[in-house]
Amino acid sequence: MTEVTTPAVDRDRLVAAIGSALGNVLDNELPEITASTRLFDLGLDSTSVLELLLQLEDALGREFDNESLQMSDFETVGTLADFVSTQLDA
Numbered sequence: 001m002t003e004v005t006t007p008a009v010d011r012d013r014l015v016a017a018i019g020s021a022l023g024n025v026l027d028n029e030l031p032e033i034t035a036s037t038r039l040f041d042l043g044l045d046s047t048s049v050l051e052l053l054l055q056l057e058d059a060l061g062r063e064f065d066n067e068s069l070q071m072s073d074f075e076t077v078g079t080l081a082d083f084v085s086t087q088l089d090a
Contacts, residue, residue: 011035014081021055022077035078049074062088 019033025048031037044052057063064087073083 011078011081011085014084015077017056017059018052018077018080018084021052021059024055025051033077035076035081037077039074039076039080044074056084060084060088065090 015033015035019030022033022039022042022044023030026043030042039049053064053066064084069083073079
């Protein structure tokens with residue numbers, strides 16, 4: 001029998017939280033944010049990436065282990081949602 005695990009936080013909720021945080025950080029109207037939205041295509045830079053992480057930590061009430069972050073975690077909203085999910089499950 002295969003065990004099915006459910007993530008502690010729904011991925012759609014994480015994508016929505018990231019979209020909301022992106023709107024705050026970039027302070028402008030964003031197109032529809034999906035899991036495949038490429039983060040740096042939205043105008044993020046190194047400073048706004050840090051702001052984004054802080055916004056997400058505040059919104060989700062959890063600090064992330066920034067030492068484990070990889071550039072690949074910022075490829076898309078989905079990859080960032082996956083990183084955040086692993087941090088919330090830890």
